[in-house]
Amino acid sequence: MDLKGGTLFVENPALDRALRLGIPLLMYPLYVLALVLAFPDLAPVYLALVAAYIVPPVGGEALIPVAAALGYPWWLTAASFAWVDVAGCLLVALNADLLFALPYVGPALSRTAGVAGAFFEHHPALRRLSYPGLVLFTVLPFAGSGGVGGALAGRVLGMGRRAVVVCVSAGSIVGSALLAFGAGAAASLLREYCAAGTVVVALVLAGASVLVLCRVALLHMGGPPISRDR
Numbered sequence: 001m002d003l004k005g006g007t008l009f010v011e012n013p014a015l016d017r018a019l020r021l022g023i024p025l026l027m028y029p030l031y032v033l034a035l036v037l038a039f040p041d042l043a044p045v046y047l048a049l050v051a052a053y054i055v056p057p058v059g060g061e062a063l064i065p066v067a068a069a070l071g072y073p074w075w076l077t078a079a080s081f082a083w084v085d086v087a088g089c090l091l092v093a094l095n096a097d098l099l100f101a102l103p104y105v106g107p108a109l110s111r112t113a114g115v116a117g118a119f120f121e122h123h124p125a126l127r128r129l130s131y132p133g134l135v136l137f138t139v140l141p142f143a144g145s146g147g148v149g150g151a152l153a154g155r156v157l158g159m160g161r162r163a164v165v166v167c168v169s170a171g172s173i174v175g176s177a178l179l180a181f182g183a184g185a186a187a188s189l190l191r192e193y194c195a196a197g198t199v200v201v202a203l204v205l206a207g208a209s210v211l212v213l214c215r216v217a218l219l220h221m222g223g224p225p226i227s228r229d230r
Helices: 013-038 043-054 060-069 074-099 105-122 124-128 130-139 146-156 161-193 197-220
Strands: none
Touching: 013 043, 013 074, 043 060, 043 074, 060 074, 060 161, 074 105, 074 146, 074 161, 105 124, 105 130, 105 146, 124 130, 130 146, 130 161, 146 161
């Protein structure tokens, strides 16, 4: 992924930019429309979860277990978070030249790219295995991974746009599915063998709250990006 700009879809620069911005941005209202039409009862909850996921400092590793503890379908949770990651990856992969030039957004992306670079410096074996390394980087739910972080990590590895989108999409789907399924299975077991199921929900919510508060504190201390970047 380069930062040189230029046209990608059509010769007209203005139309090309509109397509490069419009395709990923259109994925968000399409998700809302599909959710409202297919799952009207669950739509308010999932729209709130996705909105919280897009806006830092809350990450999927906190929100997905919350959804599992509340008993929502793991597959819908996984699909929702993966969709947001893929949209974020496309937005960065197709418009990095523009996004890096924006105030606030550009410096944040630069910090995220630094996190990705540091990760591969500490894991040189994954740098040599660029494609599986990027997939694994996206799967892992830690600071700087996710859709945006994965796209920037692909740039650090010198990969092309298509390879970045494919690897990040695969990693997002696998990571979200594993986390959602695992959290859902654990919550079901705890409800079955725990006399007070509300204790499980309370513990998960308390843990997620502590994680968010710690991330907010780190953010105010001026540390690196502390949420799964979208």
